[in-house]
Amino acid sequence: MKFSANLGFLWNDLPLPDAIRAAKAAGFDAVECHWPYDVAPPLVVEALAETGLKMLGLNTRRGNTAAGDNGLSAVPGREEEASAAIDEAVAYAGAIDAANIHVMAGNAVGDSARSAFIDALRYACERAAPHNINILIEPLNHYDARGYFLKTTDQALGIINDVDVQNLKLMFDCYHVQLMEGDLTHRIKALLPHIGHIQFASVPDRGPPDQGEINYRHIFKTIHDLRYTVPLGAEYKPIGAIADSLDWITSLREPI
Numbered sequence: 402m403k404f405s406a407n408l409g410f411l412w413n414d415l416p417l418p419d420a421i422r423a424a425k426a427a428g429f430d431a432v433e434c435h436w437p438y439d440v441a442p443p444l445v446v447e448a449l450a451e452t453g454l455k456m457l458g459l460n461t462r463r464g465n466t467a468a469g470d471n472g473l474s475a476v477p478g479r480e481e482e483a484s485a486a487i488d489e490a491v492a493y494a495g496a497i498d499a500a501n502i503h504v505m506a507g508n509a510v511g512d513s514a515r516s517a518f519i520d521a522l523r524y525a526c527e528r529a530a531p532h533n534i535n536i537l538i539e540p541l542n543h544y545d546a547r548g549y550f551l552k553t554t555d556q557a558l559g560i561i562n563d564v565d566v567q568n569l570k571l572m573f574d575c576y577h578v579q580l581m582e583g584d585l586t587h588r589i590k591a592l593l594p595h596i597g598h599i600q601f602a603s604v605p606d607r608g609p610p611d612q613g614e615i616n617y618r619h620i621f622k623t624i625h626d627l628r629y630t631v632p633l634g635a636e637y638k639p640i641g642a643i644a645d646s647l648d649w650i651t652s653l654r655e656p657i
C-alpha cells in the first residue's frame with residue numbers, strides 16, 4: 402500500500418514546505434493538505450521537487466469560519482464567493498501540480514442548496530479540466546460537521562451522476578463514511594469507479610489507523626485487491642509526538 406500524509410493534521414505545526422519534508426522522512430509516498438493559501442506556491446513546488454512527493458489535494462476555502470462557515474459551494478446566496486474560492490483553488494493547484502481539489506459544500510439543506518452545489522461543481526470541473534485536476538466532493542459526518550450539506554455517499558453519487566462530467570469524483574473518507582453509513586467494504590467496491598481519493602483514520606477518535614472500530618488491515622486489503630493504487634490519505638490526529646504513532650506505516654503497508 403502507498404500512503405499520503407494529510408498535512409492538515411500531520412506536522413501542521415510546521416510551515417508547509419517543512420511538513421512535506423517531514424512526511425518524506427517518515428516514509429510517506431505522497432502528501433495532501435487542507436488550506437495552503439498563505440504559503441507561496443514556489444516554496445511548495447521546491448519542497449515537492451526536493452522530496453519527489455506529489456501533492457494529491459487541497460480544499461477550497463471555507464469562508465468565514467468564525468461565523469460558522471464550512472465551505473460555500475452549496476450555500477444559496479454565496480455563489481460569487483464560492484466561484485472566487487474555486488478560482489483560487491484551481492490557480493493554486495495548477496501552480497503546484499496538485500491532483501485534486503476538494504470543493505467544500507458548506508452548511509445548507511434542501512433543493513436550493515443542491516442546485517447551488519451542482520452549478521458550482523460544473524464551474525469547478527470546467528475550470529479544473531485544462532489542468533488535469535479532478536474535483537472531489539466529500540461527505541462529512543454529522544458529529545464533526547453538524548449541518549454540512551453533503552452527508553452520505555448515496556447523496557454524493559446522485560450529485561456526481563447529475564453533474565455527469567469525467568473529472569468530478571468522490572472523496573471516500575473511511576472515517577466519515579463509517580460514522581454515517583458503515584458497510585465500508587461493500588461501499589468501496591460499489592463506488593470504486595467514482596472514487597478519486599480515499600482517506601482514513603480510526604473511528605471514533607480520528608486517531609492512527611491501528612486502533613478503533615475499523616479493521617484497516619481488511620480495508621486496505623480490499624482496496625489492494627481492487628487494484629486501486631493511488632496513495633491513501635492518512636487524515637488523522639496524531640496522539641502525542643507524530644513519530645510515536647507511525648508504526649502502522651510498516652505494519653499496514655503489506656496487505657495480507
Ligand SMILES: O=C(O)C(=O)[C@@H](O)CO
Nearest residue numbers: 435460503539574600636
Ligand atoms: O475533514 C475532512 O475529512 C477533510 O477531508 C477535509 O478536507 C474537510 O475539512
Ligand SMILES: [Mg+2]
Nearest residue numbers: 539574600636
Ligand atoms: Mg477527509
